[in-house]
Amino acid sequence: DTSLAEVNSFSPSVPISPSSMINQYKFEDGPELRDLFITVDDPESHITAIETFITYRVVTKTTRGEFDSSEYEVRRRYQDFLWLKSKLEEAHPTLIIPPLPEKFIMKGMVERFSDEFIETRRKALHKFLNRIADHPTLTFNEDFKIFLTAQAWELSSHKKQGPGLLSRMGQTVRAVASSVRGAVKNRPEMFTEMNNYMETFSQKINLLDRIAHRIYKEERDYFNEMKEYGPIHTLWSASEEDIADSLKGIASCIDRCCKATEKRMAGLSEHLLPILHEYVLYSEILMAVLKRRDQIQGELDSKVDALANKKTEKDLFSEEIGKLEDKVERANNALKADWDRWKQNMQWDMRSSFTNVAENNLRYYEE
Amino acid sequence: MEDCLAKKMEITVSEAEKRTGRNAMNIQETYTAYLIETRAVESQSEGQCAPVDSLWRRYSEFELLRNYLSVTYPHIVVPPLPEKRADFVWHKLSADNMDPDFVERRRIGLENFLLRVASHPVLCQDKIFYAFLTQEAGWKEMVNETGFQLKADSRLKALNATFRVKNPDKRFTELKHYSDELQSVISHLLRVRARVADRLYGVYKVHGNYGRVFSEWSAIEKEMGDGLQSAGHHMDVYAASIDDILEEEEHYADQLKEYLFYAEALRAVCRKHELMQYDLEMAAQDLTSKKQQCEELATGTVRTFSLKGMTSKLFGQETPEQREAKIKVLEEQIQEGEEQLKSKNLEGRDFVKSAWADIERFKEQKNHDLKEALISYAVMQISMCKKGIQVWTNAKECFSKM
Numbered sequence: 001d002t003s004l005a006e007v008n009s010f011s012p013s014v015p016i017s018p019s020s021m022i023n024q025y026k027f028e029d030g031p032e033l034r035d036l037f038i039t040v041d042d043p044e045s046h047i048t049a050i051e052t053f054i055t056y057r058v059v060t061k062t063t064r065g066e067f068d069s070s071e072y073e074v075r076r077r078y079q080d081f082l083w084l085k086s087k088l089e090e091a092h093p094t095l096i097i098p099p100l101p102e103k104f105i106m107k108g109m110v111e112r113f114s115d116e117f118i119e120t121r122r123k124a125l126h127k128f129l130n131r132i133a134d135h136p137t138l139t140f141n142e143d144f145k146i147f148l149t150a151q152a153w154e155l156s157s158h159k160k161q162g163p164g165l166l167s168r169m170g171q172t173v174r175a176v177a178s179s180v181r182g183a184v185k186n187r188p189e190m191f192t193e194m195n196n197y198m199e200t201f202s203q204k205i206n207l208l209d210r211i212a213h214r215i216y217k218e219e220r221d222y223f224n225e226m227k228e229y230g231p232i233h234t235l236w237s238a239s240e241e242d243i244a245d246s247l248k249g250i251a252s253c254i255d256r257c258c259k260a261t262e263k264r265m266a267g268l269s270e271h272l273l274p275i276l277h278e279y280v281l282y283s284e285i286l287m288a289v290l291k292r293r294d295q296i297q298g299e300l301d302s303k304v305d306a307l308a309n310k311k312t313e314k315d316l317f318s319e320e321i322g323k324l325e326d327k328v329e330r331a332n333n334a335l336k337a338d339w340d341r342w343k344q345n346m347q348w349d350m351r352s353s354f355t356n357v358a359e360n361n362l363r364y365y366e367e
Numbered sequence: 368m369e370d371c372l373a374k375k376m377e378i379t380v381s382e383a384e385k386r387t388g389r390n391a392m393n394i395q396e397t398y399t400a401y402l403i404e405t406r407a408v409e410s411q412s413e414g415q416c417a418p419v420d421s422l423w424r425r426y427s428e429f430e431l432l433r434n435y436l437s438v439t440y441p442h443i444v445v446p447p448l449p450e451k452r453a454d455f456v457w458h459k460l461s462a463d464n465m466d467p468d469f470v471e472r473r474r475i476g477l478e479n480f481l482l483r484v485a486s487h488p489v490l491c492q493d494k495i496f497y498a499f500l501t502q503e504a505g506w507k508e509m510v511n512e513t514g515f516q517l518k519a520d521s522r523l524k525a526l527n528a529t530f531r532v533k534n535p536d537k538r539f540t541e542l543k544h545y546s547d548e549l550q551s552v553i554s555h556l557l558r559v560r561a562r563v564a565d566r567l568y569g570v571y572k573v574h575g576n577y578g579r580v581f582s583e584w585s586a587i588e589k590e591m592g593d594g595l596q597s598a599g600h601h602m603d604v605y606a607a608s609i610d611d612i613l614e615e616e617e618h619y620a621d622q623l624k625e626y627l628f629y630a631e632a633l634r635a636v637c638r639k640h641e642l643m644q645y646d647l648e649m650a651a652q653d654l655t656s657k658k659q660q661c662e663e664l665a666t667g668t669v670r671t672f673s674l675k676g677m678t679s680k681l682f683g684q685e686t687p688e689q690r691e692a693k694i695k696v697l698e699e700q701i702q703e704g705e706e707q708l709k710s711k712n713l714e715g716r717d718f719v720k721s722a723w724a725d726i727e728r729f730k731e732q733k734n735h736d737l738k739e740a741l742i743s744y745a746v747m748q749i750s751m752c753k754k755g756i757q758v759w760t761n762a763k764e765c766f767s768k769m
Contacts, residue, residue, distance in 0.1 A: 197587055204584040211576045218573055222566035229559050236552040239545055242734040246741045253745070347591055351769040354598070358763035365755035 036133045037061040038148065040126035043118045044075070053077050056122055058129070060148045072149045078103075080147065081125055083159055087143040088132070093292045094335040095138065096342050098131035099281030100124070123274060136341075137334075186301055187294060188332070194339060195290055202283035209276040216268050223261045230254035260367040267360035275353045279346065286342070289335065296331045300324040372491035373482060377406045378500065380478035383470045384423075399470055400425050401477055405500050422503035426451070429477060431510055432499050436490060437632075438515045441639040442722035443490060444729045446483035447628030449476025449621070472621060479625070489725070525638045528645035535644050536719055542726065543637040550630040553623055560620060564613050575606030594769035601762040608758070612751050619747065622740040626733060633729070636722050643718055647711045654704040661697040664690055 042057040055075040062070060081100055088097045101124035129148075132138045146158055230251045237247035303324055307317045372378075382402040390396050404421045429448055437445045453469050481500070484490045495513065498506050581599030585592040 200587045201584070204580055204587075207580045208577075208584075211573060211580065214576075215570065215573050218566065218569040222563065222570055225559060225563045225566050229556075229563055232552065232556045232559060236556070239548040239552070243737050243741070246738055250741055250745065253748075347769060350591065351594075351766055354766040354769070355763055358759045358766055361759040362756055362763065365752040365759065 035063045036139065038126070038129045038133055040122055040129060043122055053079075054118060056125060058148065067145070067149065069149075074149065074151065074155075076147070076155075078121070078125075080155065081128065084143060084147045085128075088138060088141060091141060091143070092137065092334065093296065094289055094331040094338075095135075096282075096286060096289055096335075096338045097138070098128050098135075099278055099285055100128055102281075120274070124278070127274075127278065137338075186297060190336065191290060191293060191332075194286075198283060198286050198290065202280075202287065205276065205279045205283055209273075209280050212268065212272055212276050216265060216273065219261060219265050219268070223258060223265065226254060226258045226261065230258065256367065260364045263367075264360050264364040267356065271356045272353050275349055279349070282342075282346075293331055293335055297328050300328050371486050371488055372497070373486035375408055376485070376500075377404075377408055378478070378481050378485055379404050380474050380481065381421075383474045385465070386425075397465070398425050398427075399465070399473075401474060403481070403500060420501060422501070424499070424503075426473075426477075428499070428507070429480065431507065432496065433480075434519075435495055435510050435513065435515050436484070436493065437635060438519045439493070439495075439513070440489060442636060442718050443487070443725050444629065444632045444636055445490070446480055446487070447625060447632055448480055449473050450624065450628070472617065476621060476625075488728075520639070520642055525642055528642045529638065532641050532645040533648055535641055538723065539637045539640045539719075543634060546630040546633040546637070549633075550627060553627040553630070557620060557623060557627070560616075564616060568609055568613060571606050571609035573606075574602050578603035578606065591769045594765050594767075598762050598765035598769075601758050601765060605755075605758045605762075608754055612747070612754075615747055616744075619740060619744045622736070626737060629729075629733070633726075636726070640718065640722065643711075643715050647708070647715055650704065650708050650711055654701065654708055657697055657701050657704060661694060661701060664694050664697070 037060070039059045040056050041059070043054050044057075045052060045054050055077045058072075058074050058076050060067075060072040085097060085100055088095075101121045132141075132144055138144065146155065150158060233247045233251035233254065237244040237251070240247060300321065303317065303321050307321065310317075380401050381404050384400050384402070385397060386400045387395060387397050400423045402421055402423055404419050406419045407417045426448075433445060433448055436443075449472070453466075484496055490496060495506075495510055498509055502509075578599040581595045581602065585595035585599070588595060
């Protein structure tokens with residue numbers, strides 16, 4: 001069935017329109033090799049005695065053997081996504097876990113449940129899951145599988161297992177403590193370069209995000225003034241005879257320009273703005289990942305220092321140090337590989353987004 | 368049109384200069400003087416260049432000229448002057464009279480005014496106008512000597528006439544409505560256009576920020592660097608292009624403004640007609656009442672209440688001699704009145720005829736000029752879009768190489 005619906009199709013057998021799918025994620029090994037398709041749609045609001053919240057429908061289609069079925073449909077709320085993200089971070093501290101949309105937006109005073117807010121969040125959640133599905137390591141994560149397939153009660157019982165809140169807090173405290181101990185001194189050159197890069201990148205991407213929003217705002221203001229401009233010519237044509245047709249012609253051209261401006265604005269808000277925002281969040285994530293790597297190395301370094309001071313109990317320490325050295329090496333390799341992958345994706349995303357902006361502008365001027 | 372001055376003489380306002388001097392109240396002031404250059408056309412066909420005459424005039428002298436023409440030719444739609452102060456400005460334009468862009472646009476407007484007067488079949492023959500172009504010294508005195516200020520109708524009188532006239536020519540009433548509508552719609556259009564220009568300026572200029580950030584970002588990128596850098600350059604070009612685009616649009620705005628001010632000139636002719644018509648109606652009314660008085664005195668019947676009638680009833684009738692004297696006076700007045708009415712009627716009809724002829728001429732000119740202005744506006748917009756296409760095609764290429 002190739003009759004494709006608009007972007008917000010709610011029919012279970014039809015994914016979100018293919019053009020937006022292609023725009024939104026790059027097929028790592030080519031589309032033919034993809035075996036996991038996920039869509040996030042159909043926001044629904046739930047009202048209980050304690051709270052009101054939104055759930056989203058998550059539909060998964062797969063040909064993978066390890067899945068019992070080829071199709072799943074579950075409902076998830078934002079909290080569930082948060083849980084998934086923290087489990088992935090726990091399991092893979094030096095992998096780049098994709099960003100989640102923010103909890104709420106402070107500026108702009110957007111009503112928490114406004115349609116615009118829900119739609120933006122839905123698109124970002126869709127992106128989040130698909131980026132995980134594309135990731136060579138994360139896509140096979142067990143919690144990810146449970147997230148996609150478990151019914152609501154199954155998921156909540158699964159959530160209750162595993163390290164509790166207290167132990168996770170303990171981890172955080174240890175991490176902060178080790179970072180304070182100056183984990184930076186033995187950092188390999190490569191990661192210092194990454195750090196420097198991320199500092200500049202983060203600055204620039206934030207600027208670009210602000211510039212793009214500013215352009216959107218200016219275009220919207222321009223559109224609002226243009227809306228008034230066309231009708232004046234029509235009004236004038238009513239008092240004229242000879243030039244009435246010319247005036248009416250100009251009025252209709254101005255109206256067409258208005259429509260073209262609307263399209264251009266829509267292009268910005270659908271493609272460029274979400275990507276820039278995602279990479280703003282990514283830059284925060286990457287700084288955090290680099291810090292975690294530093295912490296892991298910090299653990300090793302402090303143990304090595306301790307060994308240098310205490311000449312006794314060498315053997316005990318050696319084994320521990322050996323384990324830590326492995327850990328550091330694994331972490332470094334994981335990060336290095338993921339970094340390369342992330343950079344490639346970033347390049348692709350930027351190229352396609354800005355090319356899209358250029359195309360939108362071309363279409364605007366042509367119209 | 369064959370005889371009009373514009374064909375015989377080249378007229379330009381070629382320069383503008385800042386001057387300081389003492390004004391009528393002996394206070395130091397700064398003003399701008401404009402250089403008017405004229406040259407006879409005929410001798411150019413022989414390959415020789417006729418000598419150029421030139422003189423300097425300031426805006427207030429142009430105003431004096433125009434006032435003189437409006438009063439002396441009330442049946443003509445007199446071309447308007449460019450605005451005294453900058454109006455309908457969008458944020459980048461200065462509202463300062465000394466701003467060089469404003470002075471430049473005013474120079475063009477003044478030249479346009481002179482050319483319009485010189486190509487008008489009636490106005491171009493005026494001696495004062497010719498002297499304005501050719502005689503620097505003593506021109507002001509010359510104008511004042513014509514005593515035109517005395518002929519000017521008072522504002523109050525004109526306003527009074529507008530409200531009280533009973534039978535104006537329908538065509539003039541319609542024309543007045545038209546000129547009101549024209550004025551209101553053009554000023555609304557100019558206001559919105561200024562706001563649109565402001566917003567458009569904003570859209571273009573913010574893109575310039577892309578240029579700066581792309582350039583800084585390209586410093587840390589290896590593969591993306593070149594694409595980013597060159598794309599940034601195109602964003603800078605895009606942002607800079609709006610300045611020329613909007614400057615061209617200012618000329619379009621000036622063309623519309625001229626007709627905004629022409630609407631006022633149209634209204635002036637209508638007002639003159641109303642004044643004349645009112646005058647006529649008052650004279651006719653006066654004549655009728657005098658005739659009635661005469662009849663009453665002659666027949667002794669009082670049809671209308673009058674204080675005189677009451678007093679004569681109370682204090683006794685007048686003598687027959689007194690009555691005769693009164694009747695004689697009235698009859699003289701009636702005769703005068705009838706002659707005056709006749710000539711006023713004639714004047715009125717002549718006015719309507721010549722005014723309407725000029726109004727038809729004006730309508731054709733207006734339709735032609737406005738159509739051309741609208742076409743040139745459309746052409747401007749197309750050219751702006753073509754520039755946009757070029758920039759974004761280049762930018763797209765750079766992006767795709769990232």
